[in-house]
Amino acid sequence: MPSCSTERQATSRNRPMEIPPHYLERIAIIFPQADPAHMRINRDGLMNDVVIVPDNGGLQAFRFAKNEAGKAALRTESAVLATVRPYVSLAVPHFAWHGDDCVAYPFLAGVPLDRNLLLRQDEAMQNRLAAELATFLRQLHTIPATALAALPLRPVLSPTIDELRQQYEEARILLDPYLWADQKAWIEQLYLPVLDGTVSLDYTPALIHNDLASYHILFDPVERRISGVIDFGVAEVGDPAVDFALVINTYGESFLRRMIPAYPAIAAALARARFRAGALELWWVLQGLRTNDLSWFMVHIGRARDVLPLDARASATFEEPLP
Numbered sequence: 001m002p003s004c005s006t007e008r009q010a011t012s013r014n015r016p017m018e019i020p021p022h023y024l025e026r027i028a029i030i031f032p033q034a035d036p037a038h039m040r041i042n043r044d045g046l047m048n049d050v051v052i053v054p055d056n057g058g059l060q061a062f063r064f065a066k067n068e069a070g071k072a073a074l075r076t077e078s079a080v081l082a083t084v085r086p087y088v089s090l091a092v093p094h095f096a097w098h099g100d101d102c103v104a105y106p107f108l109a110g111v112p113l114d115r116n117l118l119l120r121q122d123e124a125m126q127n128r129l130a131a132e133l134a135t136f137l138r139q140l141h142t143i144p145a146t147a148l149a150a151l152p153l154r155p156v157l158s159p160t161i162d163e164l165r166q167q168y169e170e171a172r173i174l175l176d177p178y179l180w181a182d183q184k185a186w187i188e189q190l191y192l193p194v195l196d197g198t199v200s201l202d203y204t205p206a207l208i209h210n211d212l213a214s215y216h217i218l219f220d221p222v223e224r225r226i227s228g229v230i231d232f233g234v235a236e237v238g239d240p241a242v243d244f245a246l247v248i249n250t251y252g253e254s255f256l257r258r259m260i261p262a263y264p265a266i267a268a269a270l271a272r273a274r275f276r277a278g279a280l281e282l283w284w285v286l287q288g289l290r291t292n293d294l295s296w297f298m299v300h301i302g303r304a305r306d307v308l309p310l311d312a313r314a315s316a317t318f319e320e321p322l323p
């Protein structure tokens with residue numbers, strides 16, 4: 001169901017000595033003039049490490065797969081990017097060199113568009129950024145099926161009622177000992193509208209980014225625009241509402257609604273997006289319990305919280321009472 005981040009923009013707090021020697025050896029083969037003292041690394045990704053390498057006044061990004069899943073994701077991403085690039089107006093990575101477990105490409109400049117940075121912009125700028133992101137998603141989601149046919153991706157089917165009921169029961173059983181009454185009620189209110197048919201999860205498959213976190217959306221603070229979108233490692237042919245749900249998790253439903261004028265199809269998918277946004281939060285917690293990895297319990301920190309109930313009409317606002 002959920003995505004798993006594979007890349008984040010490397011930050012200056014990382015020290016050159018942290019870069020593994022075998023990474024430096026691989027980089028030296030391609031850029032022998034590069035000075036390790038000026039490189040920096042980010043190891044936050046689940047499947048990739050990212051090393052930023054200065055190169056003739058510019059920067060190159062090297063991504064190293066951590067495991068076999070990471071290698072497969074790089075191969076898939078290379079094919080996806082080649083397909084996506086002609087159809088979208090925002091910059092995406094261009095793999096200039098591709099090995100079995102490593103890729104290199106010109107670094108896309110910008111800072112992560114986190115929620116605080118977004119909310120510090122005035123109304124006009126927030127609307128402009130919403131239109132830019134909406135246009136990108138509309139372009140991505142409407143890439144013709146003929147162009148997608150060659151990709152090594154199989155369409156993800158809408159979950160069946162039985163699968164949804166199983167998810168609901170699993171969440172109730174595993175999480176019940178840890179939840180307060182209002183949290184148990186929230187899970188029930190999340191699942192019952194889809195289980196009783198009030199909200200349909202049916203959709204027309206499209207190419208989706210599937211990991212649209214703030215650190216994958218780059219903002220140019222000088223030109224004050226979105227400068228690019230990175231990390232297509234878990235892209236798939238699935239429900240466009242997954243990308244809308246990630247916008248809800250990252251920036252809130254109020255920002256997703258700002259995107260509707262540039263991408264009107266969002267309005268019809270709001271209920272699905274609300275459900276997927278909530279189900280993703282549950283998945284993070286369940287993943288932490290299954291793996292005993294405490295970091296999964298921290299994923300929600302700093303995320304947006306403004307989202308209406310599943311059955312709220314598309315025209316409802318956050319100020320008016322719901323029926």
